[in-house]
Amino acid sequence: MGQLSFYNFMKKNRILTALCLLGFVLGNAQSYIPTYATRANQVTQTNINTLLQEFETLGVKKTGTVANDNALQWIKNKYLGFGYTASQIQENPFSYFNGTGTTSSKNLIITKTGTLYPNTFVIICGHFDTITGPGVDDNGSGTAAILEVARILQSVPTEYSIKFIHFSGEEQGLKGSAAYVNDVVNATSPKMNIKLVFNLDQVGGKIGNNNNTIYCDQDQGGLTSNNAASQAVTQQLATCTTLYSPLLTAFDPAYSSDYIPFEQNGEVITGFYEYVRGYLEHTANDTLVNVDKPYVKNVAMAAVGAAQHFAVAQTTLSTTENSISDFDVQVYPIPTPSILNVDFVDTKNQKFEFQILDMTGKLMLNTTKKQMDISSLDNGIYIGKLKIGDRYFQKKIIVKK
């Protein structure tokens, strides 16, 4: 290489470097995508509550028990109800020595094939087995959030394939996820290509606490080769959380959940975990009344946003998708002695107005704020009327001092 060509090479290389840097910046700059928000907004509190309630009713889902099998069947039926076909659903049986004999159980895997990268997978996972109690926080909460993601994305094209995986055997030491990595990921030829693993475990929060933050789990240990990539996707997870849910984010090290066998296999991992812990996991008190249901809903919204980002979902709404009709308006607390909150996400950022009428239809209050003091109203029942753009929502309000 002569001097001149070397100079030219350097010049070219600098441009390449600049392009790479630009690409790096662009690649990480996650702009708000209104369609992603519309889909995140399709998570409903009613669905979350129903899923958590049903999860509780399934009882103590200890690995190897009938209740554990019933839970797997319940999850499978949810997917069939969402429109996934039997050919998309697989069971992955595994067994392990429990000290005195063999315990057998199954993981459940649902595959949604990508349009551009069908052989590269975004894994969205969480365990459904519990121990001692019904495990509504650990891990009915993650299970409910994953089910909402799967429901909302069922008909949404994504560039990457998604595998929704519900692991069993987590409480016995990550038995199900370890078996899956060994028997499926590494036994596939060529080895399964995994873009990243996004694990949701224990996202129910602490009841009575203002749960406004979620931990985004970073790989800071184990193999060092995959740490930097985990930091990058965990940052993206945090950004998605901010863009598509009301939650704030914090970072913590990934540990002791189903992403760990993947981490040890060199995969890129991330996850969600409750920021303020209820500390009721693995007890009989890990029940519905002790879980912050709106928090689980917010986590599910963040997960819908992140899943779309990771799998690169179509950015236009298809005709088969629910539109803004799934607007979820929350008015709380009810009853209230004074402060009333109105909450909703409007991706179009339209003007809104909130009115309170008495039972005769007389206008008592008119505001454009999401929080108001209604302590001047007499005890009784009122109608709250929310107008967003040209749409109306009505909610019953009770004033009780």
Ligand SMILES: [Zn+2]
């Ligand atoms: Zn757990």
